[in-house]
Amino acid sequence: MTALNASQVKALMRWYVDAGVDETVSETPTNWFEVTRKLAEARAAAKAETTPPSKSPAPRKFSRAPAKPADIGLPMGAEEAIKDARGLAASASTVAKLGEAIVGFGGCPLKKTATNTCFIDGNPDAKILLIGEGPGAEEDRQGKPFVGPSGVLLDKMLASIDLNRERVLISNTVFWRPPGNRTPTTSEAAMCMPFVERLIELVTPDVLIVLGGAAAKVLLNEAQGIGRLRGRWFDYGSETREKPIPAMALFHPAYLLRSPAQKKEAWGDLLMLRERLET
Ligand code: URA
Numbered sequence: 200m201t202a203l204n205a206s207q208v209k210a211l212m213r214w215y216v217d218a219g220v221d222e223t224v225s226e227t228p229t230n231w232f233e234v235t236r237k238l239a240e241a242r243a244a245a246k247a248e249t250t251p252p253s254k255s256p257a258p259r260k261f262s263r264a265p266a267k268p269a270d271i272g273l274p275m276g277a278e279e280a281i282k283d284a285r286g287l288a289a290s291a292s293t294v295a296k297l298g299e300a301i302v303g304f305g306g307c308p309l310k311k312t313a314t315n316t317c318f319i320d321g322n323p324d325a326k327i328l329l330i331g332e333g334p335g336a337e338e339d340r341q342g343k344p345f346v347g348p349s350g351v352l353l354d355k356m357l358a359s360i361d362l363n364r365e366r367v368l369i370s371n372t373v374f375w376r377p378p379g380n381r382t383p384t385t386s387e388a389a390m391c392m393p394f395v396e397r398l399i400e401l402v403t404p405d406v407l408i409v410l411g412g413a414a415a416k417v418l419l420n421e422a423q424g425i426g427r428l429r430g431r432w433f434d435y436g437s438e439t440r441e442k443p444i445p446a447m448a449l450f451h452p453a454y455l456l457r458s459p460a461q462k463k464e465a466w467g468d469l470l471m472l473r474e475r476l477e478t
Contacts, residue, residue, distance in 0.1 A: 277386045280306025284390055288397035294323040297397055301374050307390040309333075309383070313375035315342030319398075321364040327476070328404035329353075330395065331371045332413040332451065333383050339376035344369050345452075352452035353410075356465065360473040370398055372414050388417045399435070399444070406475060407435050407444050411451025418446070425450060430468040432475075447472060 203211065273281075283306050291297035298318045310316070317334040320343045337347030345353050357363055373383040373391045383391075395418070399407065409415045412425035419433050429450055434443035449472075450465045 273386045273389060277390060280390045281393065284393040288393040291397060291401070294319065294398065294401050297394060297401060301394050304394075307373070307375060307387055309373055309375035309377055309387055312378050314339050316374050317342055317344050317371065317376075318374055319368055319370045320344050320346070321368040322366065323368055323402070325366055325368045325402075326405040327362065327367040327408065328399065328402050328406070329367055329369045329408045329410060330414050330418060331369070331410040333371050333373040334376040335380050335453075336376065344371050348456060349452040352456055356449075356452065356469060359466070360469050360476075368402060368404070370395065372417050382413050388413075392417065404444060406472070407446040408472065409446065409448045411448075411454060414451075415448040419448065425454075430464065430471060432471075445475065447475075 284304060287300040287304055288297065291300045301318055302316050304310075313334070317338045321329075331344060331349075334344060335347045335349065338344055338350075344350075353369075354363070357367060372388050372395055374394070377383050377387070407418070409418050412428070415421060415425055415428045418435065419428065421428055421433075425448060428448040431447065433446045433448075435446035437443040447468065449468050450461055455462055455465055
C-alpha cells in the first residue's frame with residue numbers, strides 16, 4: 200500500500216469525522232488494567248520525586264457520625280420506632296438473627312405497602328459490603344436486593360473487577376419498597392438505620408460501598424451530591440469505631456442505566472476499588 204501524504208491523511212480524517220466516526224478502536228485488545236496500573240505507578244513515582252518528605256500523614260477525609268434523630272425533625276411516633284429498631288438490632292448476634300429482627304419490626308410505614316422484606320443478597324461472610332437505596336418492584340416481588348434491572352447492571356459492574364455475589368454482601372438503607380420507587384424519606388431511612396449500622400458492625404467489612412446519592416447521604420452523612428462524593432475514600436465510623444471502615448460512594452446502577460455517559464466515571468471508581476482490594 201502506498202503511504203498517504205499529510206493532506207491525504209487530513210482528508211481521510213475529515214471523511215471519517217463527517218461519516219460520524221469520532222473514536223479510534225485498535226485492532227488488537229488493550230489490557231486497561233495494565234495501562235491503569237502503569238499510569239498509577241508512573242504518577243506515584245513522579246509524586247515521590249517532587250514531594251518533599253513530610254512527617255505528618257496526608258490529610259484524610261473523615262465521614263461524620265450518622266445524624267441523630269433529634270437533628271432531623273422526625274414525625275410523631277418515629278422516635279419510638281427508632282428506639283425499637285435500636286433495641287432489636289442490638290440484640291441480634293448474627294446476620295441471620297438480624298434478618299429475623301427486621302422481618303419482625305413493624306415500626307417502618309414502608310412495610311405496610313410492601314409485599315416482601317428485602318434484607319440481603321450475596322455472601323454474609325464477604326468482606327465487601329454494598330448498600331443501595333431501597334428495593335424496587337422486582338426486589339419487592341422476590342424479597343431480595345438488586346435482582347431487577349439495576350441488579351443486572353450491578354452484577355456487570357462487579358464482574359468488570361472480578362467480583363460477584365459470592366464475594367460481596369448486598370443490602371439497602373431501607374428494607375421495604377418505597378411506593379412508586381420514590382427515595383425513602385428521612386424518617387424511613389432513620390427507622391431502618393439501626394439495622395443497617397448493626398449489619399455493618401456484624402459483617403465488619405474491609406470495604407463499604409454505598410450506591411447512589413441517597414445511601415451516601417445517610418451513611419456518610421454528607422450533604423454534597425453523589426457527583427461530588429463518588430470516587431473518594433471516606434472513613435465510615437471515624438467517630439464511633441476504633442477502626443473506621445474505608446467507604447466509597449459509586450453512582451447507583453439505576454442512574455447509570457438512565458445516564459450511560461456516566462459509566463466512564465463509574466469505571467474509574469471501580470478501578471479505584473479494585474486497586475484498594477489488591478493492597
Ligand atoms: N435499587 C436499590 O437501591 N436497591 C435495590 O435493591 C434495587 C434497586
